[in-house]
Amino acid sequence: MEVAVPTKQFDHYEVESVASKRYSVGEILARMKPEEDNFKEIGPPADFSFRDARKMSDFPRTTPREGPHAYVTVDVFLPPESTAPSVTPSADRKDLENQEEGAQKQPVKYCSRAIRLSNNSIASFDGFSTALQAILDAPDTLEWIDLSFNDLPKISEALLEYKNLKVLYLHANVIDSIQQVDKLAALPNLKTLTLHGNFVDGAKGYRQYVITTIPQLQYLDFSRITKADRDKAGTWKTLKIIGHQKKKKRAATEE
Template sequence: MFGSPVDFSFKELNTISDVLSEEANTVARPAKRDSEQKYISHSLRLSNNFIIELRGLMETLTATFSNPARLAWLDLSFNQIQHIDSALTQLKELRLLYLHGNQICKLSEVDKLALLPSLHTITLHGNPMVTEKDYRAHLIATIPHLKMIDFSAVTKQERELTAVWKKSRNPRKSPSHTKSN
């Protein structure tokens, strides 16, 4: 679906821009490159590194990929990421985002991802935030087009329960009536 991934897993990267000074892991079917030696791929693996933040993400993608705006699959699992950077919202074609095994504490961090119209699969298990009450309901309410959360399908019943949950959290205020003299 996305061609061969460009794989920078297990490279002991500390920052996203460290990709620029590393060679991708060799795989059975390496990603093709264009005439500028940029990768022609729609998927990137950066798992199992020491990345704390996503500063420089777009600059690194632009320097590494022939068409960074077409990135559809991003694996940032098993790093030390604490916040979901708004730079991810520039990846409008992102469909799969793996963030499991990081250090994201606040459930509200996922609110930024509501701007990704194609995002249908996300993993966040192994982050402190998953222990928050109504974790899945919050994700479904925030990103209603999700199909999979933590490798588990979002069911029709879950969507219906989330609609009720959301309505109970944001009840419509009854119209105010003013007294006339």
Template sequence: MTELADKKSDETQLSERFGIFQPLDYSFLNIKNLSDLPVCCPRMIPSINSVIKKDIDGKWISQTLKLNNNQIEDISTLPIVVYELLGDTSNLTWLDLSCNNIPSIPNSFSSLKRLKIIYMHGNKIATFQEVIKLRQLPKLTKLTLHGNPIEKEKVILYVSSQRQPVITVVPFF
């Protein structure tokens, strides 16, 4: 039994030392409104160290928020919800919003400055004007949009040599 406890302790020390934390997983919970998140318990990933930790203020310690495969339509309050869950919007680096019913990207996304990865495939994003709002995220390096009506336009996201996201549209021929 002490061997298992030692292994747990080793994993905890490594994750805290290198900033590796479990994702805050609210996927497949049939969530319709972001306001339901703080009262809803996140799903746990089965592993030896499966407990998602909280800080002294009761905020989750994680850099990843998974909201995929729900019924979410409005994400305008996402920065507020991220603050309620994590205590600081700058803690969030990976956001999975895939397979929801999201038609637009709010301007409030600009406050999530440390986001590196956003999965938005399988939603209802229809125009390039929505995607262009993500240019305000200086650390963004990965964005998925397949399975959205915007697929009719050829949108290309790449990272320039200065690590700045560049979004362009290639007309469909």
């Protein structure tokens, strides 16, 4: 989403990145309010896959991939000046200027309950919530997030903000600790999860551990969780086979 907004509109704004002390397009867009509409149509997934993104803040600077169905968007506007903080100069403001002579483009947010951020080079969840707020009209309604084929080493608690989340793809990352799965147990509506292609899926008891940790799951790694799966997982938990593996790993680390 390449944003082209007159710079003067931000003269009363201070949107500063804590890490870089510079303006962030995503942080500015995250503060913009969608146009009120009680009859918003829900569009297709916002597809930001294959965008060469290396960090979350790269996504608001790009446009989503075109698909078979048109996106549904809403215009966004700055909040009233009385609610906006003061501004400090920054070179990053240039990201908000349209490079085409005389042209200005109204920033928009996408009306969707699904987003694809797959096949990029994301190695951290830093700025995740801000990026979603900048891209989507109502990120709190998200039901489907695809973060597959990235370089994520951990599962972030930032995902827990999205209580409506039903589908989460995390396959083909570099998650190496099975205990990272524990965080996802707090997502009450999570039904589908993928983790294959991470280091964790080679661990003994991997499938049983995930099933017992997130009992609300119905599908794991594109395979339906059957009653037999749950019975086996329950047996493993009772016998503390998975717990034994944890202790062995901890002992090996201490040595």
